[in-house]
Amino acid sequence: MKILIPTPLRPYAGKQASIELSGASVNEGLRELTTRYPDLRKQLFSDDGKLRRFVNLYVNDEDIRYLQNENTPVGPNDTLSIIPSVAGGCLN
Amino acid sequence: MSLSLTKSHWIELRKHGEETFPHECCGVLLGTFDEDGSKVVQATVRCTNQRSDSPHNRYFIDPKELVRIHRQASEHGQEIVGFYHSHPQHPALWSKTDLEEAHWTGCSYVITSVMNGAATVTNSFELTGMDENKSFLNEKIIVL
Numbered sequence: 001m002k003i004l005i006p007t008p009l010r011p012y013a014g015k016q017a018s019i020e021l022s023g024a025s026v027n028e029g030l031r032e033l034t035t036r037y038p039d040l041r042k043q044l045f046s047d048d049g050k051l052r053r054f055v056n057l058y059v060n061d062e063d064i065r066y067l068q069n070e071n072t073p074v075g076p077n078d079t080l081s082i083i084p085s086v087a088g089g090c091l092n
Numbered sequence: 093m094s095l096s097l098t099k100s101h102w103i104e105l106r107k108h109g110e111e112t113f114p115h116e117c118c119g120v121l122l123g124t125f126d127e128d129g130s131k132v133v134q135a136t137v138r139c140t141n142q143r144s145d146s147p148h149n150r151y152f153i154d155p156k157e158l159v160r161i162h163r164q165a166s167e168h169g170q171e172i173v174g175f176y177h178s179h180p181q182h183p184a185l186w187s188k189t190d191l192e193e194a195h196w197t198g199c200s201y202v203i204t205s206v207m208n209g210a211a212t213v214t215n216s217f218e219l220t221g222m223d224e225n226k227s228f229l230n231e232k233i234i235v236l
């Protein structure tokens with residue numbers, strides 16, 4: 001699979017914009033990614049080991065929340081996109 | 093640290109806020125990063141504000157839109173360098189919500205105040221740090 005790394009996470013992933021990894025699921029891909037780049041772990045996961053709430057994961061164009069979450073299968077030609085949320089507003 | 097953009101891009105992101113008034117507009121800035129972290133905008137991409145429940149004081153970009161934009165940007169040798177949105181009847185200053193919901197460290201967050209349908213001030217802020225230590229730094233806008 002190819003993992004697309006967003007701008008804010010590139011300093012923790014060897015400054016790379018995308019990384020080719022093996023793994024047959026989202027879980028396996030993330031495990032290999034954070035093994036290779038341990039500093040990424042804290043950016044992606046909170047202290048309880050769960051994916052941070054503002055981190056969205058897409059396999060190709062599908063949100064994994066609507067697939068099988070971290071157990072979503074990923075093939076060698078698939079792309080896993082890590083996309084932090086973008087939101088805000090003038091109301092405090 | 094600065095954000096450079098052409099006059100055309102400057103006009104476009106402000107015009108977007110005028111068109112969506114009294115609701116907040118939102119969009120993505122594509123471009124490149126210089127060695128010192130300054131950004132050069134090469135394109136602006138309008139997005140749809142998904143906060144239909146409170147569009148006059150909240151915005152949210154569908155991550156699915158961001159996935160598409162991110163992928164297309166990569167194919168053109170561009171990166172996401174920042175985002176823009178408008179503050180209808182509010183100053184062009186980041187709110188507590190803007191900071192809480194900001195997660196793209198190193199990127200620019202451009203805010204335009206739109207008063208009575210007309211864009212007034214536009215400011216840019218760079219997000220630094222993370223979690224409890226994140227903050228917005230004032231950033232110079234250079235209109236080329």
